[in-house]
Amino acid sequence: MNHFALTIVGRDRPGIVSQVTEILFNQGCNLADSSCSILGGQFAMILILDHPEITDLEGFGDTFKPLEDADLTVALRVLKPGGEVRSHIEGDLCMISVYGSDKPGIVYRVANVLGEKKVNITDLNTKLVGTEDRPVYVMVIEAALPEGVEEEDVDGWLSPIRDELQVDISIRTIPTVEL
């Protein structure tokens, strides 16, 4: 069975989730993982779904046209087989908070260091907060540390960025416990 990734973005207003899921329900789609959030003034939805009979994009026909008519941007793509399966995330998790006055490159510089060190970012959110004349950029990352990597190592790797970009960075591990 093929799985699909559906993304929908549009100006936020009440009723978007209702309209989208009504269409999916009536079409007979199964909704698996999803993440929906307000970004700026937009409501952004990312959904992984499947359908017992539909196997390709054409099969959906003009199912999503009512959404486009309601000023939502809709994109649908077919996942390669197995692409719907969540991979096991190994290693300890840590949260990394980065914040400071807004300037270009904050996300890139931090992500670049983490990528080079094989730290897997599992979640990343950024927000522009503060006032208009003193904007503050906040980024919160959740990441899985490779075997043998400690909180202190990550702190050391990110340290040069603190001085260079004048941002505050803090790291804390979240122990995984079975209770």
Place this chain on the structure above:
Amino acid sequence: MAVRTIRVYPDPILKQISEPVDEINESIVGVIQDLVDTMIDAGHSVGVAAPQIGVLKRVVVVDVSKSKLGRDNNHGLLEMVNPKIIEMSGSKMMREGCMSVPDYTGNVTRAEHIVVEFTNRIGQLRVIEASGFEAVAIQHELDHLDGLLFLDRVSSLKTDLYRRKSK
């Protein structure tokens, strides 16, 4: 005594509120022993609550002394009847997993220090102060007595829920 089967969600018993224990009789001592046996059998997990073995009584056992995170700060094996948290302070986030919700973990923030009172196996009222992992474990097990799972405590599925890493 006996290793019992751990009930797994959506078993409805996990969402029910457990009854206080009136008297520590033979049957309650049996429940305590079964909880201990079940905890040890599960690769020495750090705690089990009575509803997890299908008994709706306010009884839990906790023992973090065998775990890496609790080894240096614990009260050993705690057998708690009618436990009640009477004070809590601080906060601590851990990514919790539960034998009754297999394959998933979620970030939960709980009090870092607690004072808890309970009756022990021989009927004595005890009050202990717990902190760190032991405090988290006690709070997690006590939630089971009120029909709460860690799923009731996570703030967001998006960031908080991942399949647990393989054992």
